[in-house]
Amino acid sequence: xxxxxxxxxxxxxxxxxxxxxxxxxxxxxxxxxxxxxxxxxxxxxxxxxxxxxxxxxxxxxxxxxxxxxxxxxxxxxxxxxxxxxxxxxxxxxxxxxxxxxxxxxxxxxxxxxxxxxxxxxxxxxxxxxxxxxxxxxxxxxxxxxxxxxxxxxxxxxxxxxxxxxxxxxxxxxxxxxxxxxxxxx
Amino acid sequence: xxxxxxxxxxxxxxxxxxxxxxxxxxxxxxxxxxxxxxxxxxxxxxxxxxxxxxxxxxxxxxxxxxxxxxxxxxxxxxxxxxxxxxxxxxxxxxxxxxxxxxxxxxxxxxxxxxxxxxxxxxxxxxxxxxxxxxxxxxxxxxxxxxxxxxxxxxxxxxxxxxxxxxxxxxxxxxxxxxxxxxxxxxxxxxxxxxxxxxxxxxxxxxxxxxxxxxxxxxxxxxxxxxxxxxxxxxxxxxxxxxxxxxxxxxxxxxxxxxxxxxxxxxxxxxxxxxxxxxxxx
Numbered sequence: 001x002x003x004x005x006x007x008x009x010x011x012x013x014x015x016x017x018x019x020x021x022x023x024x025x026x027x028x029x030x031x032x033x034x035x036x037x038x039x040x041x042x043x044x045x046x047x048x049x050x051x052x053x054x055x056x057x058x059x060x061x062x063x064x065x066x067x068x069x070x071x072x073x074x075x076x077x078x079x080x081x082x083x084x085x086x087x088x089x090x091x092x093x094x095x096x097x098x099x100x101x102x103x104x105x106x107x108x109x110x111x112x113x114x115x116x117x118x119x120x121x122x123x124x125x126x127x128x129x130x131x132x133x134x135x136x137x138x139x140x141x142x143x144x145x146x147x148x149x150x151x152x153x154x155x156x157x158x159x160x161x162x163x164x165x166x167x168x169x170x171x172x173x174x175x176x177x178x179x180x181x182x183x184x185x
Numbered sequence: 186x187x188x189x190x191x192x193x194x195x196x197x198x199x200x201x202x203x204x205x206x207x208x209x210x211x212x213x214x215x216x217x218x219x220x221x222x223x224x225x226x227x228x229x230x231x232x233x234x235x236x237x238x239x240x241x242x243x244x245x246x247x248x249x250x251x252x253x254x255x256x257x258x259x260x261x262x263x264x265x266x267x268x269x270x271x272x273x274x275x276x277x278x279x280x281x282x283x284x285x286x287x288x289x290x291x292x293x294x295x296x297x298x299x300x301x302x303x304x305x306x307x308x309x310x311x312x313x314x315x316x317x318x319x320x321x322x323x324x325x326x327x328x329x330x331x332x333x334x335x336x337x338x339x340x341x342x343x344x345x346x347x348x349x350x351x352x353x354x355x356x357x358x359x360x361x362x363x364x365x366x367x368x369x370x371x372x373x374x375x376x377x378x379x380x381x382x383x384x385x386x387x388x389x390x391x392x393x394x395x396x397x398x399x400x401x402x403x404x405x406x407x408x409x410x411x412x413x414x415x416x417x418x419x420x421x422x423x424x425x426x427x428x429x430x431x432x433x434x435x436x437x438x439x440x441x442x443x444x445x446x447x448x449x450x451x452x453x454x455x456x457x458x459x460x461x462x463x464x465x466x
């Protein structure tokens with residue numbers, strides 16, 4: 001395995017260009033949470049000509065709906081959700097300046113094309129490793145859509161959040177590479 | 186006749202919700218540990234080790250293994266000599282789910298109207314309840330929290346009798362390939378065969394309550410489980426779908442008599458966190 005790269009958010013194009021599908025990374029800095037319902041509201045707001053409730057410029061969106069934190073915890077269990085459900089909204093978000101996404105599962109060709117066109121990157125976190133991942137989340141704040149409960153938009157301050165580069169800005173896809181390497185059918 | 190207050194069921198369900206979401210059954214952890222020895226992908230092996238570490242941390246801290254604590258599927262096997270008192274048994278099961286998901290800091294993932302409103306019900310109710318009446322004076326409760334990453338990748342097909350074993354195997358493999366990384370492999374593949382359209386879906390889901398390592402008591406079906414498991418692990422999907430030789434931990438088949446003109450097959454996938462908790466009252 002390649003060595004683990006440490007990166008900080010917001011992401012610049014220079015950093016994104018050094019990331020390649022299959023690289024292990026540790027992410028530090030602020031990231032923003034949003035899943036199905038928040039994406040629907042954000043794209044509807046854009047369609048009405050309104051501004052987004054968060055500044056996505058250079059930022060990373062984490063597809064997560066955490067469990068509630070216990071007293072004394074910064075965050076509850078917070079592993080990735082299936083990214084494919086956000087595919088419909090993603091090119092719009094990337095065009096708004098979003099540079100990275102963290103989730104799990106494969107993306108549509110439209111999302112991959114948008115990553116290439118706009119120099120963006122899709123990371124995967126290990127699905128179901130929610131307790132391990134939550135240890136890297138030091139602080140959270142609800143920024144918008146609080147009525148959505150677990151689907152509200154939050155800011156997470158993360159230190160060494162473990163992820164793997166899945167779709168890089170060159171259009172490579174780790175899922176396809178992994179399958180090709182180990183398929184014995 | 187045995188009298189049982191439904192409050193006893195409510196309390197048991199609450200505890201089972203927390204237990205199932207935070208404590209992975211021992212034999213599932215043991216099966217995961219075995220896979221680390223056989224995994225050919227270095228990244229896959231590392232992922233399996235993190236999954237095992239995560240289960241251990243969840244166990245030690247009573248935190249949910251995964252933030253998706255699912256819709257709550259409840260199996261209640263009720264002895265016909267039991268007489269419930271003190272309220273409505275189904276309401277008691279829902280109340281137990283609401284209590285467990287609140288007390289256990291579990292995520293509430295249930296929305297009411299699925300199409301237009303999609304408002305969170307706030308307490309993870311309603312549970313999906315399957316009751317059966319059995320001989321005796323006991324009540325056996327099984328809680329199976331089922332996340333949507335895996336649930337969304339299930340499929341059902343009404344095959345023709347002429348499609349036979351080959352048709353079934355091909356449909357299961359096709360479902361697993363399409364699912365790819367989404368259901369969080371290594372998965373459990375639950376397969377229902379026979380019955381009719383709704384029965385076959387229930388069989389596939391019920392097969393996921395099986396103790397990992399047990400096989401169908403009918404040797405023909407047990408052999409088919411082993412063969413499908415072998416084939417699934419040749420797909421290359423691997424841990425987290427990032428490539429590897431451990432795509433599934435188990436294949437569980439349940440079958441039922443069917444119509445002369447039909448061969449229904451349902452596939453219900455479960456993630457690596459094969460959560461369940463059981464109690465007998």
